[in-house]
Amino acid sequence: MSKKKGDKKAKSGKKKELEGLSATDLAPAITQAARSMRTALSRSLGESGLYAGQDGVILILAEEDGMTPGQLAIRLGVKAPTMTRTIGRMEAQGFLERRADGTDGRLTKVHLTEAGLQTVEQIGRSVSECGSIAAKGLSDKEIRTLLKLLKTIEQNLQSEPSDDRG
Amino acid sequence: MSKKKGDKKAKSGKKKELEGLSATDLAPAITQAARSMRTALSRSLGESGLYAGQDGVILILAEEDGMTPGQLAIRLGVKAPTMTRTIGRMEAQGFLERRADGTDGRLTKVHLTEAGLQTVEQIGRSVSECGSIAAKGLSDKEIRTLLKLLKTIEQNLQSEPSDDRG
DNA sequence: GCACGGAATTAAATTGTTTATTTAAAGTTT
DNA sequence: AAACTTTAAATAAACAATTTAATTCCGTGC
Numbered sequence: 001m002s003k004k005k006g007d008k009k010a011k012s013g014k015k016k017e018l019e020g021l022s023a024t025d026l027a028p029a030i031t032q033a034a035r036s037m038r039t040a041l042s043r044s045l046g047e048s049g050l051y052a053g054q055d056g057v058i059l060i061l062a063e064e065d066g067m068t069p070g071q072l073a074i075r076l077g078v079k080a081p082t083m084t085r086t087i088g089r090m091e092a093q094g095f096l097e098r099r100a101d102g103t104d105g106r107l108t109k110v111h112l113t114e115a116g117l118q119t120v121e122q123i124g125r126s127v128s129e130c131g132s133i134a135a136k137g138l139s140d141k142e143i144r145t146l147l148k149l150l151k152t153i154e155q156n157l158q159s160e161p162s163d164d165r166g
Numbered sequence: 167m168s169k170k171k172g173d174k175k176a177k178s179g180k181k182k183e184l185e186g187l188s189a190t191d192l193a194p195a196i197t198q199a200a201r202s203m204r205t206a207l208s209r210s211l212g213e214s215g216l217y218a219g220q221d222g223v224i225l226i227l228a229e230e231d232g233m234t235p236g237q238l239a240i241r242l243g244v245k246a247p248t249m250t251r252t253i254g255r256m257e258a259q260g261f262l263e264r265r266a267d268g269t270d271g272r273l274t275k276v277h278l279t280e281a282g283l284q285t286v287e288q289i290g291r292s293v294s295e296c297g298s299i300a301a302k303g304l305s306d307k308e309i310r311t312l313l314k315l316l317k318t319i320e321q322n323l324q325s326e327p328s329d330d331r332g
Numbered sequence: 333g334c335a336c337g338g339a340a341t342t343a344a345a346t347t348g349t350t351t352a353t354t355t356a357a358a359g360t361t362t
Numbered sequence: 363a364a365a366c367t368t369t370a371a372a373t374a375a376a377c378a379a380t381t382t383a384a385t386t387c388c389g390t391g392c
Contacts, residue, residue: 081351
């Protein structure tokens with residue numbers, strides 16, 4: 001077993017369910033867990049007038065103000081267009097504002113407003129609280145294991161951008 | 167809050183608050199993993215003309231045809247309106263069809279069409295493949311651990327409506 | 333006959349992706 | 363140095379998923 005490294009593809013004509021015996025359940029499991037997490041976070045975030053997906057922007061900006069949309073997108077793992085629109089909404093909501101970069105005309109710098117700054121603590125609390133609720137009953141070690149596993153599969157998925165046919 | 171990275175208060179846990187030292191990262195980690203998974207699945211599914219989120223409907227219907235939208239929603243862990251919309255689209259795409267229940271006028275039964283039936287195998291392959299890609303480098307035991315942890319946090323989140331407003 | 337409850341749907345808001353367009357800096361050629 | 367080409371960043375548009383709140387429709391019960 002464990003033909004992990006030097007893997008040859010499709011060595012047998014059968015269904016070879018060996019590898020997929022558990023991995024098949026991975027996609028549904030992650031999807032559901034993320035949905036639940038998103039819903040919980042969304043609820044908690046709602047008190048500050050934010051939607052799930054906006055929290056990360058403020059948190060990152062609170063650490064380093066004046067980042068560009070592109071940088072934010074990379075940090076948050078979303079595509080640039082998503083970030084553009086989210087920033088637009090958050091600007092309309094008054095949490096942040098865009099400023100043109102004086103040096104490079106292509107760049108846009110995103111800055112937290114006073115209202116945005118005031119949400120930082122609440123957001124941190126919401127995210128932390130959701131994580132704690134989700135992790136209830138799990139040991140510290142288990143949480144770290146989960147985090148590590150999650151990071152691994154994320155890297156696996158991102159290093160395979162497209163399905164190589166053949 | 168001074169829970170920065172590198173904060174070395176990770177002594178062997180005794181207090182409950184210490185659990186939160188890593189749990190804070192849980193929400194972002196799951197969110198991102200799910201995003202990557204969704205993107206990968208979406209790509210793989212695209213070959214059959216389906217979108218991520220539609221696959222589960224067909225898979226469930228393939229096991230038990232004629233379920234109601236409400237039942238499907240519960241099985242897939244989404245809310246009823248989501249299912250209504252997804253079913254509507256899939257019906258327009260020709261993968262399934264709605265039929266009124268003769269006995270109870272409130273119910274709608276969802277049935278797979280011939281075209282829908284033909285996608286079942288491909289979907290199974292896509293889901294399985296994505297799981298395998300995501301799980302690359304992980305042992306069987308690790309995958310099972312991940313699955314178990316995921317299920318735990320999902321149950322934790324769903325049993326806690328988080329309605330504690332004070 | 334009328335009120336209540338459940339199932340499905342509609343409405344409105346947002347995130348997310350892919351594809352395509354605009355704008356500005358940088359590089360290349362003449 | 364000027365004009366053209368290429369690249370990079372931000373954005374716009376189209377498509378889908380998801381949620382909550384409100385509405386419609388139907389069956390059951392008072």
